[in-house]
Amino acid sequence: MSDDTHARPLASTVTIREMGIDDVAAVFHLGERLFTAKKWPNLYRSWDAHDVMTIVASHNAFCLVAVSNESVVGFALGSSLEKRGSAWRYGYLEWIGVDSSMNGQGIGKRLLNRLTERFIKYGARMMLVDTDMENQAAIQFFKAHGFGNAAPHVYMSRNLTAHPDYVRKKSKPEDTQATVQRQRRPIRVPDAEIAIPEANSA
Numbered sequence: 001m002s003d004d005t006h007a008r009p010l011a012s013t014v015t016i017r018e019m020g021i022d023d024v025a026a027v028f029h030l031g032e033r034l035f036t037a038k039k040w041p042n043l044y045r046s047w048d049a050h051d052v053m054t055i056v057a058s059h060n061a062f063c064l065v066a067v068s069n070e071s072v073v074g075f076a077l078g079s080s081l082e083k084r085g086s087a088w089r090y091g092y093l094e095w096i097g098v099d100s101s102m103n104g105q106g107i108g109k110r111l112l113n114r115l116t117e118r119f120i121k122y123g124a125r126m127m128l129v130d131t132d133m134e135n136q137a138a139i140q141f142f143k144a145h146g147f148g149n150a151a152p153h154v155y156m157s158r159n160l161t162a163h164p165d166y167v168r169k170k171s172k173p174e175d176t177q178a179t180v181q182r183q184r185r186p187i188r189v190p191d192a193e194i195a196i197p198e199a200n201s202a
């Protein structure tokens with residue numbers, strides 16, 4: 001017996017459009033399914049709804065969704081980077097994800113191509129991406145689309161639960177109200193490009 005409700009949506013039904021604030025929940029939940037703690041702890045830690053909202057609110061033109069039958073099946077969240085004293089503008093692809101039931105159908109490629117067009121229109125001369133170094137699928141995907149010059153980036157962690165301040169704080173419930181400031185993944189703009197002075201660049 002066929003079950004249409006579980007049929008794999010065809011990539012040809014997928015459209016790419018600018019992301020709106022109403023898409024935040026769907027994008028966030030799709031990301032939660034992709035960036036799991038078990039698979040990619042660093043990506044999992046960085047992925048949160050507030051960050052998605054912040055990117056959309058501040059860089060709406062660089063946030064795209066892939067939609068099939070009104071469901072979000074993919075997203076690309078980008079932002080622009082400018083460095084004072086440099087004529088260079090960068091497009092930073094912060095997050096890209098495609099529903100795993102639809103991988104390999106060119107949806108990621110369409111999202112990336114559309115975002116690239118937008119970065120070029122904005123005046124970016126270089127696009128940056130980052131991901132976990134074990135994320136071979138993403139690395140191959142990026143390589144297939146012209147990204148290179150991979151530079152390793154080290155993430156380190158320290159368990160603070162044995163720290164005397166942490167232990168003290170745990171014993172005083174009123175202290176637990178402290179505001180938690182989220183730390184985003186660091187992005188390193190390549191120094192070599194920053195150092196190149198361009199007299200006639202816009």
Ligand SMILES: CC(C)(COP(=O)(O)OP(=O)(O)OC[C@H]1O[C@@H](n2cnc3c(N)ncnc32)[C@H](O)[C@@H]1OP(=O)(O)O)[C@@H](O)C(=O)NCCC(=O)NCCS
Pocket residue numbers: 034094095096097098099102103104105106107108109110130131132135136137138140141142144
């Ligand atoms: C990376 C990702 C976005 C690719 O999306 P996708 O829709 O499956 O990719 P596409 O079908 O558009 O692939 C385009 C090309 O990328 C390459 N590619 C994509 N996935 C690949 C894989 N798993 N292994 C090797 N190459 C791959 C291929 O060259 C492919 O070209 P082809 O169609 O000629 O084979 C998707 O795998 C994903 O969501 N991964 C989980 C989230 C993630 O890790 N995001 C990156 C970090 S933010």
